[in-house]
Amino acid sequence: MNRTFGGPAIFLDRSDINTDEIIPARYLTEVTKEALQPYLLEDLTLEGFDPRGEALKQAAVIVTRKNFGCGSSREHAPWALEVNGIYTVIAEGYARIFRQNMFNCGMLAIELPAADIDRLFALQQQGVVTVAVDLDRQRLVAAGSRQELSFDFPLSPFDKALVKAGGWVEFADARY
Amino acid sequence: MGQTIAEKIFAAHLRDEPFEGTYVLDLDRVLCHEITTPVAIADLQWREKDRVFDPTKIKAVIDHVTPAKDSKTAVQGKILRDWAGRHGIADFFDVGQNGVCHVLFPEKGFIRPGFTVIMGDSHTCTHGAFGAFAAGVGTTDLEVGILKGVCAFRKPVSILVNITGQLQEQVVSKDVILYVIKQLGVNGATDRVIEFRGPVVDAMSMDARMTLTNMAIEAGGTSGICWPDAVTVDYLWPFISADYPSKEAALADFSKWHSDPDAEYDRVLNIDVSDLQPQVTFDYKPDCVTNARDLRDAPVDQVYIGTCTNGRLEDLQQAAEVLKGRKLAPGVRGILSPASPKIFREAMELGILGIFMDAGFCITNPTCGACLGMSNGVLAPGEACAATSNRNFQGRMGQGGMVYLMSPATAAASGVKGVVTDPRDL
CATH class of the missing domain: 3.30.499.10 (Aconitase, domain 3)
Known part of the structure; x- marks a missing residue:
């Protein structure tokens, strides 16, 4: 699967954003990923954030804090991101199931230390931040209007292989 | 090693x-x-x-x-x-x-x-x-x-x-x-x-x-x-x-x-639990936990007993012990959802369901239901539920609703009083 990672970022300045906030349970009765599209982050109440706003519409990357995606195992959370064109999340940390779901779908859950996440949030003061991801070199560049920051990010060989394969079904089907 | x-x-x-x-x-x-x-x-x-x-x-x-x-x-x-x-x-x-x-x-x-x-x-x-x-x-x-x-x-x-x-x-x-x-x-x-x-x-x-x-x-x-x-x-x-x-x-x-x-x-x-008191959550994260007595003035509109956390026979028995001879406070809705048909039947045969019904509870079939706001007891905005479930995320049991997580006995006691209540204080 040839997917481009990166693009305009939206910043969600809170830890522990849970999967109920990413996609509320009332939409779990949908049986297609596409049907989730209008409801991404609908229940997230966060100062300056509008689930119906332009910033989320434009976003291809989410930058956030600790323990993103905690709670329910619902893969509807990464799907809701996927059908909205968001294939990359950059956070200080993730809940295990959410992180695995991202890689299983061939998407990127990048983990950076708190200090780097702080620097990314500071960059946001300059307006729109655009992120470019070089998967092979495990490097990301975040460009504000006046400044560019680059970060090397860790990625386990398995997670990288999943992204390259396009997900766990592809990987597992070829191997087991 | x-x-x-x-x-x-x-x-x-x-x-x-x-x-x-x-x-x-x-x-x-x-x-x-x-x-x-x-x-x-x-x-x-x-x-x-x-x-x-x-x-x-x-x-x-x-x-x-x-x-x-x-x-x-x-x-x-x-x-x-x-x-x-x-x-x-x-x-x-x-x-x-x-x-x-x-x-x-x-x-x-x-x-x-x-x-x-x-x-x-x-x-x-x-x-x-x-x-x-x-x-x-x-x-x-x-x-x-x-x-x-x-x-x-x-x-x-x-x-x-x-x-x-x-x-x-x-x-x-x-x-x-x-x-x-x-x-x-x-x-x-x-x-x-x-x-x-x-x-x-x-x-x-x-x-x-x-x-x-x-x-x-x-x-x-x-x-x-x-x-x-x-x-x-x-x-x-x-x-x-x-x-x-x-x-x-x-x-x-x-x-x-x-x-x-x-x-x-x-x-x-x-962890030495000898001094542990009945616990409840506050706020919207399951690690926001305090003694039930610290929340004793918090009103509850609904009591929900059931789920994969606390819908088993022993849980129902513990709640029934509190409810026996008592009634839900006026205006409090009680919902019991025994978590399996076997538990439902055993609770029926042991007279536990009767105690819940006498207290004013509605009894549903076994289902996850209201725990994640799907059915059978979704909250309205501004309402609070004393629940034996496992998640108190914002909106979990219904948009704008508040969930207090607690044991079956504490949930039962809270239903009887209409506010969060340590079962030892009844």
Whole structure:
């Protein structure tokens, strides 16, 4: 699967954003990923954030804090991101199931230390931040209007292989 | 070097190590419900791989919304029902036989010590109460589990939670686990297995242990896990008596899974529960935990007793003891949802349902229902619920609603008073 990672970022300045906030349970009765599209982050109440706003519409990357995606195992959370064109999340940390779901779908859950996440949030003061991801070199560049920051990010060989394969079904089907 | 129980289970199930630190395990159980499985089924069909690795190792239930409440949930049920039928999945549980997955499947004897278990449900960690490695996964992991019978995990690093002391009257496993989550924090056990040990766990019934392991995920844990012992053997005996000459022989066999004395832990948390009081949550995270008495003025509009955390017989008994001869405060709605048909029947025969009804409760069929705001007791904005469930996220039981997590006895007492109430204060 040839997917481009990166693009305009939206910043969600809170830890522990849970999967109920990413996609509320009332939409779990949908049986297609596409049907989730209008409801991404609908229940997230966060100062300056509008689930119906332009910033989320434009976003291809989410930058956030600790323990993103905690709670329910619902893969509807990464799907809701996927059908909205968001294939990359950059956070200080993730809940295990959410992180695995991202890689299983061939998407990127990048983990950076708190200090780097702080620097990314500071960059946001300059307006729109655009992120470019070089998967092979495990490097990301975040460009504000006046400044560019680059970060090397860790990625386990398995997670990288999943992204390259396009997900766990592809990987597992070829191997087991 | 010695191994933890989780490491022993991993070693016994290792199919592949495609990269250092990635363990692909053979699965003993792939459990399915109607919310997360239909998309996996559709994807397998789309890939022209509509197969199952072993129909005897797959168990399925319609539990989240049942009987169907609308056309969408009817379709979800039908997809699962049709799929179970065409693949010969004999252990499929539908209306009349169905109950909350993490209550029903153990009750059927499907979970054994040393097993590897996955399900597309975060509270799958519950099954670790039997000495199994049981992890909640997403739909893609579930799909590969269904097709190939494998799932990938990182190295199972464990946290040992050693629980000692003597629990006071009206203080139960729910209070213990809420207190443990408060200590660990909502991501304190991320990528970790929580191994629950100590004399307090040893003295717990299987029902109580399942409450403990059920909420491991609320601290971020991959699985909760208890050592299989004589209590486990007694519970499983109707299902394993043909496999072992005696209970002693079963116990000796199960003991091979016990962690070695020199096993390594990432962290050891020693908790003496002798002074522990009934606990409740406040705010919107399950690690926001305090004494029930600290919240005693908080009004509740609804009491909800049930779920995979506290919908078992022992839970109903504890609530009934509080409710006996009492009534819900005026204006408080009480909902009891026994978590399986077996529990429903036993509660009926023991007169427990009558106590709930006399107190003014409505009794629903076994279902996940209101716990995640799907049906049977969704809250209106501004309302609060005293709930025996496991998540108090904002809007969890309905947009704008507040959930206070607590034990069955505390929930019952709160219903009687109309405000959050320590059951010892009635």
